[in-house]
Amino acid sequence: MKFRTLAGILIVFGMTGSAASANPATLSSYLNDPVWTKRFDSMFGKTAKPSWLKSATESEAVSVVMDGKPYTVLLACKKHDCANHQIAVLFDNRAIYGLRFETADNSKKEELTWLNIGGGTESIDGKTILYAAITGSLYNHPEMFIFPTKK
Template sequence: MTVTAANADPVTFSTYLKDPVWAKQLDAMFGKTPKPDWLRTATESEAVPVTMDGRPYTVLLACRKHDCANHQLAVLFDKTAIYGLRFETRDNSPKEELTWFNIGGGPESIDGKTILYAAITGSLFNHPGMFSFPSGK
């Protein structure tokens, strides 16, 4: 590892939000659903590369500062598409409220949901190599 790489800032949600094109795609992903207010000051994870349908994607996770266990947003995207999962719950509750964004009938309907939920649970960050899904063709 080079000194430059060691000193580089991690790529996170905030990094992508600085790109006006990506920020517009994120806004479009929410459609008529309001974007969470806490997203502006969220706690963020580093970007994780995955493969879905044989193509590279990036996953980002953000959560409400000081309340990550109850309020999270995961996004899965490439240059042409963005998918999301908003997770809401209450402390120690078995009930989870999942709001899926842009999930249609493509590979995101199964593998994408798997990847997004794995980001919410932490499995993606603990086992990133397990999330490389080949083309379904």
């Protein structure tokens, strides 16, 4: 199952990415900024924020380009249950979007909750990037997520 690889991806990023940087950019490092935290909390709207975020396993930030503009992607998952509970966040200095992923062991059903997705570029390319973060594709092929400006 494709979600089983997330824990391995997080371990590899923890070993390679973190060694190069004393303080890697992760969800919790961004949540140390009260202004960013307010943006993050507002992204959920009326959707409940998962309680497991307080002790989540996290990956290091990844840079992507959407509509010719740079964005950052963060990924976190429920500690000891990464395959079933994840959140991906895509943001720049103006916008923030998210995807909450939920499933159960050996289930073919995925529950996707899109957060703050409107009708702009994020409704197609943003969803693609967020889902690719959940599946691990973004981390395996980051160069594939450079989307030029739409004409």
